Amino acid sequence: MDTEAKAVGPQAVYERYLAEGRFMIQHAPSTGEYVFWPRVVTPRGATDLTWVAVRGTGTVYAITVNRARHGAWNVALIDLDEGVRMMSSLPAVETASIGARVKARIEATEEGPRVVFDLIEEGAA
Amino acid sequence: MSHHNLRGKTAIVGMATAGVGEAPGFSAMELLGQAAVAAVADAGLKLQDIDGVFAATSSHAFPTMSVVEYLGLKPKFFDGTNVGGSSFEMHLLQATLALEAGLCDVALICYGSNQRTAGGRLVSMSEPQWHETAYKPRHPITAYALATSRHMAQFGTKREQLADVALAARGWANLNPEAFARGPLTKDQVLSARMISDPLTAADCCLVTDGAAACILVRADRARDLPGKPVYFLGAGGANYHRSIVAMPDLTTTAAAESGPRAMQMAGVTQADLDLVMLYDAFTINTILFLEDLGFCPKGEGGRFVEGGRIAPGGELAVNTNGGGLSCVHPGMYGLFLIAEAVAQIRGDAGARQIAECNLALCHGNGGTLSSQCTAILGSEAVL
Numbered sequence: 001m002d003t004e005a006k007a008v009g010p011q012a013v014y015e016r017y018l019a020e021g022r023f024m025i026q027h028a029p030s031t032g033e034y035v036f037w038p039r040v041v042t043p044r045g046a047t048d049l050t051w052v053a054v055r056g057t058g059t060v061y062a063i064t065v066n067r068a069r070h071g072a073w074n075v076a077l078i079d080l081d082e083g084v085r086m087m088s089s090l091p092a093v094e095t096a097s098i099g100a101r102v103k104a105r106i107e108a109t110e111e112g113p114r115v116v117f118d119l120i121e122e123g124a125a
Numbered sequence: 126m127s128h129h130n131l132r133g134k135t136a137i138v139g140m141a142t143a144g145v146g147e148a149p150g151f152s153a154m155e156l157l158g159q160a161a162v163a164a165v166a167d168a169g170l171k172l173q174d175i176d177g178v179f180a181a182t183s184s185h186a187f188p189t190m191s192v193v194e195y196l197g198l199k200p201k202f203f204d205g206t207n208v209g210g211s212s213f214e215m216h217l218l219q220a221t222l223a224l225e226a227g228l229c230d231v232a233l234i235c236y237g238s239n240q241r242t243a244g245g246r247l248v249s250m251s252e253p254q255w256h257e258t259a260y261k262p263r264h265p266i267t268a269y270a271l272a273t274s275r276h277m278a279q280f281g282t283k284r285e286q287l288a289d290v291a292l293a294a295r296g297w298a299n300l301n302p303e304a305f306a307r308g309p310l311t312k313d314q315v316l317s318a319r320m321i322s323d324p325l326t327a328a329d330c331c332l333v334t335d336g337a338a339a340c341i342l343v344r345a346d347r348a349r350d351l352p353g354k355p356v357y358f359l360g361a362g363g364a365n366y367h368r369s370i371v372a373m374p375d376l377t378t379t380a381a382a383e384s385g386p387r388a389m390q391m392a393g394v395t396q397a398d399l400d401l402v403m404l405y406d407a408f409t410i411n412t413i414l415f416l417e418d419l420g421f422c423p424k425g426e427g428g429r430f431v432e433g434g435r436i437a438p439g440g441e442l443a444v445n446t447n448g449g450g451l452s453c454v455h456p457g458m459y460g461l462f463l464i465a466e467a468v469a470q471i472r473g474d475a476g477a478r479q480i481a482e483c484n485l486a487l488c489h490g491n492g493g494t495l496s497s498q499c500t501a502i503l504g505s506e507a508v509l
Contacts, residue, residue: 087256
């Protein structure tokens with residue numbers, strides 16, 4: 001995988017990992033930065049980017065419910081515990097509180113795999 | 126190196142709008158052309174005098190090419206910087222730089238859209254962001270709703286306060302015969318409007334209208350020889366560090382917190398000096414965010430600031446006196462209409478909504494999803 005990955009850009013590498021069922025993000029050891037979404041340089045200018053598996057836990061930073069005639073779905077911004085933010089959704093619930101703790105999983109859709117989140121139940125680790 | 130030397134060096138000498146509201150049967154370029162022709166006439170100049178063209182639209186990949194071709198111009202300088210609805214505040218700065226450098230003598234800044242009659246939906250050339258598409262955001266509203274959710278959670282901002290923004294805009298629109306959405310509006314109507322993207326309802330969203338606007342800028346020395354009352358450029362500044370709402374560092378603080386001070390420093394003014402504040406109100410949350418970020422109230426206090434009609438007609442601070450994007454006009458990119466209202470007020474041409482002694486106006490443009498922020502300060506001869 002890694003050898004093959006060097007031939008393509010970070011977006012394609014991310015999507016290949018996702019297709020393998022792995023949620024991976026970039027990390028730059030020189031600066032300690034984690035990066036999402038994948039790119040060729042970090043906000044602080046580092047290019048020594050490696051791929052790491054995320055812990056998968058995070059917090060709801062912001063959330064909305066889009067309401068249309070054909071249904072409603074939430075769109076959330078999730079702050080991963082690694083310190084990066086991503087757009088995602090909590091498909092198992094209508095909405096959630098800002099600050100709620102969540103856990104990532106990979107969901108298969110007609111358009112391909114995507115990372116979504118579930119609420120971590122209170123009292124659970 | 127001081128940039129104060131741009132203050133007062135150029136002036137808007139012609140301004141016009143066309144097709145505000147609904148203009149069935151007209152293309153975007155036809156409306157833009159009408160506005161340009163009227164702005165040139167307002168300036169007492171000829172179309173052929175224009176040798177600098179500044180344009181951005183929602184429907185032209187190469188807006189300056191399309192404009193010069195349509196109007197038969199041969200500009201020496203042109204700039205199609207597209208930072209969404211904030212493009213035109215940036216164009217004021219670019220045009221001032223070009224005029225002051227002697228690269229052109231008569232600058233046209235223009236916009237036109239027929240998005241309402243062409244389909245009734247927001248027209249945008251904005252491309253989807255690959256890391257967002259799997260979640261089906263409906264931008265722009267999804268992004269603004271996310272920011273609103275965060276502002277509410279962090280500062281206790283209420284939907285009733287968002288409604289106060291919509292009611293203030295309607296109050297001003299009811300004094301403006303050109304405004305598209307006029308008539309009575311109650312807080313209950315705003316709060317019970319159809320929910321589109323929690324917590325934003327249809328009444329929290331700007332209009333989808335047609336409309337075009339154009340202004341003519343010349344160096345200040347030439348402005349004094351022209352027939353109209355010049356409206357001087359005093360300062361402008363931009364700030365931008367993201368495209369996608371995902372990359373906005375803090376959803377409750379926009380880059381207006383940087384563009385505003387930049388523009389006000391160039392103009393040598395403070396918030397207390399301003400007679401008119403024109404804020405890009407694509408959604409009700411915008412007005413609250415920009416009042417905070419531009420320093421009219423502390424961060425987090427915007428919701429409480431707009432309560433009790435403070436920004437409505439008769440209130441303490443004159444904000445969006447045309448009725449704003451919420452109730453006057455919003456043809457996709459609204460930034461030039463902020464400038465049109467500031468010019469009308471400073472000239473004393475604003476009719477029933479005219480505010481007393483309008484010598485200093487701030488125009489704040491917003492582009493993308495709270496992304497590009499550009500602020501411009503305009504003033505009368507009295508404040509030069």
